[in-house]
Amino acid sequence: MVAAANRLFWMENEFVGKGVVRKYSDSIIDNDLYLLSNHPLSAFKGNSFKWNSWIFDDGTSYEGLTLEDIPHGKGTIVMGNVSAAGLTRYGLYDRYEGELHAGFAHGLGLFFSSVKGELYLGEFNFGKEQGCGIKIKLDKFFELIRNGFSYKKAWMLSKNYVAKSTKIGTFSNNDLHANLAESSNLSINGICSTMELKGLLCELKNILVRTRMFTFKPNSKIHSKFVNNSYTFINMQHPILYSFNTGFLAPGPLGQCFSCPNDVILMKEMNKVSLNNQYENISYNLNY
Known part of the structure; x- marks a missing residue:
């Protein structure tokens, strides 16, 4: 098997695509490394949104x-x-x-x-x-x-x-x-x-x-809580702090520390979500 550094495809070409391969050299610069950029127009993005x-x-x-x-x-x-x-x-x-x-x-x-x-x-x-x-x-x-x-x-x-x-x-x-x-x-x-x-x-x-969904970011310069005190709904986007009477929406054990509002429609919807989640859990998980 021919070693990667001695492949004729690489060695006989001084320029391959946007990457550079030096002729008569065993050191090869991989083409893809040139494309590993975080810029939005790059072929391969190395950074998350x-x-x-x-x-x-x-x-x-x-x-x-x-x-x-x-x-x-x-x-x-x-x-x-x-x-x-x-x-x-x-x-x-x-x-x-x-x-x-x-x-x-x-x-x-x-x-x-x-x-x-x-x-x-x-x-x-x-x-x-x-x-x-x-x-x-x-x-x-x-x-x-x-x-x-x-x-x-x-x-x-x-x-x-x-x-x-x-x-x-x-x-x-x-x-x-x-x-x-x-x-x-x-x-x-x-x-x-x-x-x-x-x-x-x-x-x-x-x-x-x-x-x-990406508007009203908490603690942003646009919607500062010191400037817009009346905009209480902005806190609804905060990942940790929950507005008054919304603690039941928190994930995990924290949400179980708060009771749901006494609203028939809300309880009906939450019960529907719970039943759907239970149905999916039963359908896609095997009981051992």
């Missing part, structure tokens, strides 16, 4: 997952005086929730601009609204609220306008490229269809739920 909560000098805030101190995975961005994540900024507090890649809004997400009153749900390509999506115009709705109408009354008066001004289809560079194709097929010549949009919105709903 972290949950971070940042606020920048311009007022922009970020809460979500990071990789090597770069927003990556899922997160929420609220813009300040400068644009972020490759997105087009229309004003203060423009908000993005969804998937991120190497600091850019990339994948499925939601973008809301309070200044324009627009809500976009769909695909993003490095900050651009590109792909299948839906853009809802809500400026009239917010205008009526500012004029003193209730939410319900404002919606009843503006829903026809919202329905007519809504854009659905394939977007390219933040603009509608083609209207929605009425077909049962998933895609027609690259044009978004009804079936594809339904699947996209279903998947986006799941992504938004997961993204919002």
